[in-house]
Amino acid sequence: GAVVSQHPSWVICKSGTSVKIECRSLDFQATTMFWYRQFPKQSLMLMATSNEGSKATYEQGVEKDKFLINHASLTLSTLTVTSAHPEDSSFYICSAREGTRNTGELFFGEGSRLTVL
Amino acid sequence: AQKITQTQPGMFVQEKEAVTLDCTYDTSDPSYGLFWYKQPSSGEMIFLIYQGSYDQQNATEGRYSLNFQKARKSANLVISASQLGDSAMYFCAMREVYGGFKTIFGAGTRLFVKA
Numbered sequence: 001g002a003v004v005s006q007h008p009s010w011v012i013c014k015s016g017t018s019v020k021i022e023c024r025s026l027d028f029q030a031t032t033m034f035w036y037r038q039f040p041k042q043s044l045m046l047m048a049t050s051n052e053g054s055k056a057t058y059e060q061g062v063e064k065d066k067f068l069i070n071h072a073s074l075t076l077s078t079l080t081v082t083s084a085h086p087e088d089s090s091f092y093i094c095s096a097r098e099g100t101r102n103t104g105e106l107f108f109g110e111g112s113r114l115t116v117l
Numbered sequence: 118a119q120k121i122t123q124t125q126p127g128m129f130v131q132e133k134e135a136v137t138l139d140c141t142y143d144t145s146d147p148s149y150g151l152f153w154y155k156q157p158s159s160g161e162m163i164f165l166i167y168q169g170s171y172d173q174q175n176a177t178e179g180r181y182s183l184n185f186q187k188a189r190k191s192a193n194l195v196i197s198a199s200q201l202g203d204s205a206m207y208f209c210a211m212r213e214v215y216g217g218f219k220t221i222f223g224a225g226t227r228l229f230v231k232a
Binding site for chain 1 (some may be wrong): 152154160164193212219222
């Protein structure tokens with residue numbers, strides 16, 4: 001199957017700093033990428049849909065100024081958590097849909113665990 | 118709005134036996150896809166099986182089968198011959214075609230396989 005890579009896998013930062021997480025599709029072009037957030041022992045909550053070359057579409061309740069998403073190319077989307085606070089500590093997972101496929105599974109990155117001190 | 122419900126927070130199964138994980142969904146979109154993913158403690162999401170809303174037959178992938186009952190809006194996952202490595206979180210998910218291909222996940226079921 002297709003490969004999606006996330007970086008970094010782990011990040012620890014101080015409160016007030018910004019953290020950038022990258023999501024890359026390695027062997028296919030991803031016109032659409034999705035960013036999820038997962039708290040411990042909970043499900044994946046969709047944060048936003050990222051479309052290449054356009055602004056991301058955020059789910060209700062997700063602060064777009066807090067979670068900046070950029071999808072500048074067909075293989076890269078980035079999530080920047082701005083002015084991070086301890087409550088932003090979570091597992092962030094990206095996924096990608098191959099541009100030509102209308103069905104089939106999403107391909108997930110390995111996830112990025114953010115801890116804000 | 119689409120909705121996915123998994124009512125079993127945790128399930129136990131004896132090794133080598135079969136287990137069914139329940140999933141019901143709700144959508145007004147006539148075209149949708151249903152998925153099951155496995156998430157081990159490492160956190161990665163592993164795709165298991167897919168069922169399209171227009172598929173006539175239940176999907177199967179090795180030891181995994183999806184019991185798709187469209188009228189009841191259920192998409193239960195059946196794991197046959199459980200193995201110790203099957204212990205993990207299992208998520209049911211749904212994607213609406215007309216909903217921008219967003220995939221929404223259920224709350225998950227933690228499966229414990231006993232030796």
